[in-house]
Amino acid sequence: MKLLFIADPLQSFKICKDTTFAMMRTAQQRTHTLTVCEVRHITWQRGSPVSAQVRDIQLTGDPIHWYAAEAQRSAMLADFDAVLMRKDPPFDSEYFYATHLLEQAERDGARVFNRPRALRDHPEKLAIMEFPQFIGPTLVTREAADIQRFHAEHQDIILKPLDGMGGMGIFRVGPDGLNLGSITETLNRHGAQSVMVQKFLPEIVEGDKRVLIIGGKPVPFCLARIPQGSEVRGNLAAGGKGVARPLSARDREIGEALGPVLHERGLLLTGIDVIGDCVTEINVTSPTCFQEIFDQTGCDAASLFIDALEAAVASLRR
Template identity: 75%
Template sequence: MKLLFVADPLESFKIYKDTTFAMMREAQKRGHSISTCEPTDILWQRGAPVTASVRHITLTGQSPDWFTEAPQAADALPLALKDFDAIVMRKDPPFDSEFFYATHLLEQAEREGARVFNKPRALRDHPEKLAILEWPQFIGPTLVTRDAQAIRRFHAEHKDIILKPLDGMGGMGIFRVKEDGLNLGAIIETLNKDGAETVMVQAFLPAIAQGDKRVLVIGGQPVPYSLARIPQGGEVRGNLAAGGKGVAQPLTERDREIAQAIGPVLAARGLLLIGLDVIGDHLTEINVTSPTCFQEIFDQTGFDVPAMFVDALEAACATA
């Protein structure tokens, strides 16, 4: 197959842990060709299909020069996205206006015959913080609001809370406020911008000490191991980007229950790969843009997550 990965600049990849790299490596091992572009490379003009200026690469397996790039003529034309067998959307968050616009261009490419994973409309319909609202039976006490007084009432009820912006990633902008309410007013002002922006507030879950588990679901089926991201030092955040320690472990019965309830539903909506964040027995987020942790789980358990993903991608392309 001819695969196009829409991603961040290749030069920014940390290949020892990058999930998109792991996908590419497995795909190349099976004989698929690898091309890449960034969202900025995608364009549409009336009378023509959606196209992109792409890089055709071969992985070398060596670092730091982990890929070679096929030379292209200076006058080489952009390629139509519909001419690839599959497009894998792997642009990292934040889900900002430019990400939103990219999903619309990719959806136009779909109308022209392109096959995009994860599906652009599904990316828009499932913002990573708010997607949990569809499954209240799995989440802890949660409030979504701009209202400062509503946040204060939630704190008075639950005593120990977590506040976070809806567009954050990697633990960015997360605050904990304990029973004493220290700095609650300043934190609310910082996050809700004097009522201009919506905030998510959740009761603090002490089980974070055992890790914020990433449960991967591919083609509706859970990977049998999660990666528990355990906060280090005085941190409340377990995110790897915030210094958390990743420890792979078998899914618990509760992890599997959550994954088996949500996974098939979202797979049917076009989300080939999702990452559920679970603390203790509670779902806290549903990651759909570019879920990670493939390599950490493989390195620690030997379970070949990239192979499971490419299996699912091949099967989806065969039936699309």
């Protein structure tokens, strides 16, 4: 297959842990061809299919100079067997516009994974609200008074922006309510911006688990991101330690319940974050942790993903 990866600049990749790199490596091992571009390279001109300035690449096996790239060329997205949207968050206005360009590319005949409409329809924090049976007490609001009432009821709470990533902007407020007012003002911008508020889950000390769903099925191992020191955040970007573990019965229950629903909507790969028994986020933009799980368990999520991608493309060709 001819694969187009829409991703961040290649020079920013940390290939020892980058999931997109793991996908590329497995794809090349199976003799699929690799092409890359960034979101900024995508264009749509009146009367023409969506196209991009792309580069064909080959992985070299060298840990430093890890790819060799051909000269940039113009190509229609519909000319590829699959287009993989792997741009990292934040899901800002430019990402939003990119999903519209990619949806037009689908109308041109492109096969895009994850599907652009599904990316738009599943904001990573809000998406959990559709599955109340799997989440803890949660509130989304702009109103400071609502947040104060939620704190009065639950005492120990987490506040976070809806557009945050990597643990950025997450605050914990304990029973004393210290700084709740100023934290609320910072996050809701005096009522201009919505905030997610959740009851603090003490099971975070055992890790914020990333449960991967590929082709609607949970991967047998998750990565528990464990907070270090006095930190409340388990995110790897915030210094959390990643420990791979077999799925618990509850993790599997969550994966088997949500997986088919999300897959049916066009999400070939998702990353469900679980603390204790509760889902806290559903990651759809560029879920990670393939390499950490493989390095610790031998479970090859990249191969499972390319299996699912090959099956999805074959199904769409019929």
